[in-house]
Amino acid sequence: MPENAPLIHVCDDWISIALPDRESILAAQAAFSASGQWTEIVPGMDSIAIQFDPRLLSPDEAARLARHQLNGATRVDRAAIPMVTIPVCYDRTFAPDLAFVAEKIGIEPDRFPDWHSSRTQQVAMLGFMPGFAYLDSPDPCPAIGRLANPRQLVHAGSIGIIGQQSCIYSFDSPGGWPIIGRTPLRLFDPGQEQPALLAAGQSVLFETISRQTFDRWPKGPAQ
């Protein structure tokens, strides 16, 4: 095994693979998907997991296959992945924590939309709920942290921020991220061929929209 071989751990019918960076996770995801041999391929923040059908593969065979496919993985050209623009309304009724977050960052609340929409964002992974996106930004941001008391109800489309990491809620759900705006876009639509609006590896640009624009946004099929 080469010295820089990734750390592979087989747990029953799935394999966890620790990987050094986002690029290698994307490359691994592409290689595993192309093989068509895994029942699930789930990227994490610093790892990826693949599930196999134990009727067809033994753990040893699965691990060997995974290593082989990882060796053949090639860097994904991120420039070729289309950037997604997410319209965001920062109206205070959609942004209960905007003032608190702006204070943590050290800017006036009125300047927050400009600050937020000028940042580079990338989708790190989806999780928590169908279509719920975890975003990363390489741009500096002080740690904000989660709310001491999570909310029982965060509306679908709400955008949370805890520092360099942001998230977009895809369904009405409980949640603990400070909320600074809301998008009218539907993050998950099971009727579409691509049910999730976002995918790991995509770059995201937030674009400020007015309350009027938000209210007039064409609604997708009812959730």
Next chain:
Amino acid sequence: MSITLLKAGLQTTLQGAPFRGHRHLGMPSAGAADGLSLALANGLVGKSGGAIAFEITLTDTIFEIMEPCLIAVVGSAEFVRINGTDRPQHQTRAVLPGDSLHIGPSLAGCRTYLATSAEIHAEELLGGKSTYLAAHLGGFHGRAFKDGDIVELLQETSAGNIDRITPPALRPHYGDDHVLRVTPGPEANSPPKGLMLDFCHATYTVGARASRMGMLLEGPPLGTGEFSNMASAAVFPGTIQLPPSGQPYVLGPDAQTTGGYPRIAQVIRADRHLIGQLRPGSRVQFVQTTTERATEIYREKLSLLTSWLGQIDLW
């Protein structure tokens, strides 16, 4: 054609095979919590193991049958009564319009499956029809049934007169003492040392806030060391997480796709259906096995079931 839920019970949902291949989108597996009992019920009415059926949780339920069809009940329910007469589980039964089907509460175990020969109408998405409650997707309007709900039954899918009885050797035992076999999870060997030994040495009691998402296991707290704050990573039904409290958490079919707690163990696929029968107060002991042995056990279990049910898998 329809069936009416006169008494819907604590949490009755439509469940069948899980959603597959969408966890990277954040879409959980959902599906029957006890895939083995589901498959046995479906087998009795001539359907494939993962067909949609009623999953009943803990309390009793009453159904009114509106159309002649075959039914079968398999699970932890104390009794099955048709028009007031006790009928055995594990047996195909013909019912007629106006028949009342009373399925008793679970005195031990947690879930019971009612299968019908007629196809049960359920919302389809992502290649599946099971209910995922948290996002209100699939099944019957994405939710658990309420009293008075009427479920549409579609065309008979199975052939004519089936009269079957599950072979006694294949009937699960529904109790409140469980042994679940596990393999070490990705973080099992992180500090502190001896975590798996401590975990498999203890007897746990399932906590009160049990759901299809998961269950807290109460027992002697495990040391969590320095590893309590890891980057989010994939989890699966049957993954045992270790939150900072040191009380392990076993994930169920509706578990989120990723989590930020150390994944100390994984319940083996052959035993995962037993998670669906855990209820608050159930006692659980974990026994460590190897991944090679886990695969053998799974294949042996399937081959045993295949002789009765035909091609089948569990999840």
